[in-house]
Structures are given as structure tokens and as C-alpha cells.
Amino acid sequence: MNITSFLIYCIIVTVTPGPTNIVILSTVNNWGTKKAMEYTYGATIAFGLLLIISAILNTALMAVLPKILCIMQIIGSLYILYLAYQICKMDTSKSTAKETATFLSGFLMQFVNPKVVLFTMTVIPSFVMPYYTKLSTLMVFVAYITIIGFGAFITWVLFGTIFKTFLQKHQKIVNIIMALFLVYSAIIVSGVGELIKG
Template identity: 70%
Template sequence: MNITSFLIYCIIVTFTPGPTNIVILSTVHHLGTKKALEYTYGATIAFGILLVISAMLNTLLITIIPKILIVIQIIGSFYMFYLAYQIYKADTSKPTVNQSGTFKSGFLMQFLNPKVLLFTMTVIPSFIMPHYTAMPAVTISVFTITLIGFLAFITWVLFGSIFKKFLQNHSKIVNILMALFLAYSGIMIWL
């Protein structure tokens, strides 16, 4: 497994702006750190649950239909290219939407967030399953990915105002770099 591509993919997808991170940023600014942390805990638990569901479904599918892995890898690669394009063309000048900042809203947001749903359903079969199918390895991978997601959420909580200013001041450069790294990860699935 190409650990570098795996980590780049996980870090870029979890740390770059998306619905959850934008709501966290908005919650920090409008309701404070305590509410943002509450929201973050809910989002993290749901993120982990989605990864567990993905690992279970993908383990079942790879056992029953081994050829499905190549299809999921293709979907995962195209999803990475799509995200790279979305990051490249992102407009950070639009205002964020305020949410209630509760554990429940953070939890439910993950199940409605297309970025999270597609990520959790593609990261396991694209990076883990081709190399590791044993339950301990998959479990460690799920825990690692969940931890990366939690660190991303906490980063948005703790440095929300700094990130917001930085992104506004250097948004094009940041978007181009993140898009290039994400495209690199999509290519590395095949090498």
C-alpha cells in the first residue's frame, strides 16, 4: 500500500473545506468553541460509524465478488479527481451557514454529507482492501482514518479564525495545491 497517497488523500479530504468543516467554522464564530466541540464529537462518531459500515460492506463484497474491487477503485479515483476539481474552483467568498452546533446535528450531518459518504465508501476499498483484508488491519485502518478526521475537525475548531483569514487571503493558492495533491492521490491508486 502506498501510505503516502493514503495519508495525503485522507488529510486532504478531511482537512479541506466541506459541509462539516464549514459548519464547524461557522459554529466557532457564532456560538463559540464549546458548541463547536459538541458538534465535532457528534461528527466524529458518525464518521467512524460510516467507516465501520464501509469496511463491513466492502469486506463482504470483496469476499462474494472479488472483481468489485476494481470498480470501487475506479469510482474512488474519479471521486478524487472530482474533489480536486471542486477544490480548484471553490469560491471561499460565499458566507457560511450557521447551524445549531449540537452533538446531534454534528452526528446527523455526516449521514447527509455527500463528501463524507463518498469518502467513507471509497477510502477502504481504494487503499486498504487491495493490500489488507484481515480484520485487525481493517480495524486499525478505520481507527486511523477516524482519528485523522477528528484531528481535522479539531483543527477547524481551534484555528477556525486563522484558517478563515488564511483561506480568504490565499484561497486560490491553497485550492490549487490541495487539488494537485488530491489528483496525485487519485493517480497513485493505479501505480
């Protein structure tokens, strides 16, 4: 097993901008580190759970992979557009806005985030299962990958915390830019970009 390739793949996929990371950055900017960590914990637990599901049910999932990916693209795109709308219209003077950045929303986001679902369904069978098939060994890799994912989320929390003053000074512009990134993510996830190219 090429551990270097495995680690590079895990780090690049988890740390690059995606819906979860953008929401984490927005949460730090608008409601602070504590609220972002609550969201991050939910996202991390769901990330680990998806890895466990992948490791245990990989064979069955591969048989229905095209159908699952199609459904996830639709649900994921709609949810990402909803998050973009929420970020764009965000008014931090209203305390009810904090309800969108909860442990539960972080947890649920992972199940409709096609980037995460695709990653968790492919990393174990692509990098680990060709060399290790014992369930206990697979769970060790699940733990390692979950820690890498948590580290990626924390990177976005730290980035938001360090640049919070700047981000708050330009809050409306930052929210619009983050919402546009989410809209872009939704377009990519939906497959519309591929249809336009083809």
C-alpha cells in the same frame, strides 16, 4: 501499500472545506469553542461509524453504489441548503439558535454529507483492502482514518477560535459568505454543475 498516498489522500479530503468544516467554523464564530467541540464529537463518531460500515459491508455497498450516491446527492444537497439558510439568518442573541449545533446534528450531518459518505465508501476498498482483508486489521485503519478526520475538524475549530474576534466583528458578512460556500457545496454535490458543463 503506499502509506504516503493513503495519508495524503485522507488528510486532503478531510481538511479541505466541506459542509461539516464550514458548519464547525460557523459554530465557533457564533457560539464558541465548547459548542463547536460538541458538534465535532458527533461528527467524528459518525465519521468513524461510516468507516466501520464501509469496511464490513463494502461488497454489498458497491453493488448498489449508484443508487446510494444518487439518493445521498439529493438528501445531502437539501440538507446543505437548509444549513446555508440557518447560517444566513442566524441571530446569536437567541439561545434557541444553539440547537442547530449539537452533538446529534454533527452526528447526523455525516450521514447526509456526500463528501464524507463517498470518502468513507472508497478509502477502505481503494487503499486498504487490496493489501489487508482481515477485519481486525481493517479496524486499525478505521481508527487511524477516524483520528485523521478528528484532527481535520479540530483544525477548523482552532482556526475559528484564533480568528473569532475578526469573525465576530464582521459576523453578518461572514455568515453570508459561509452560507454561500454551503450553497456552492450543495450545487456541486447535487450534480447540477456536471449537467451544466455537459
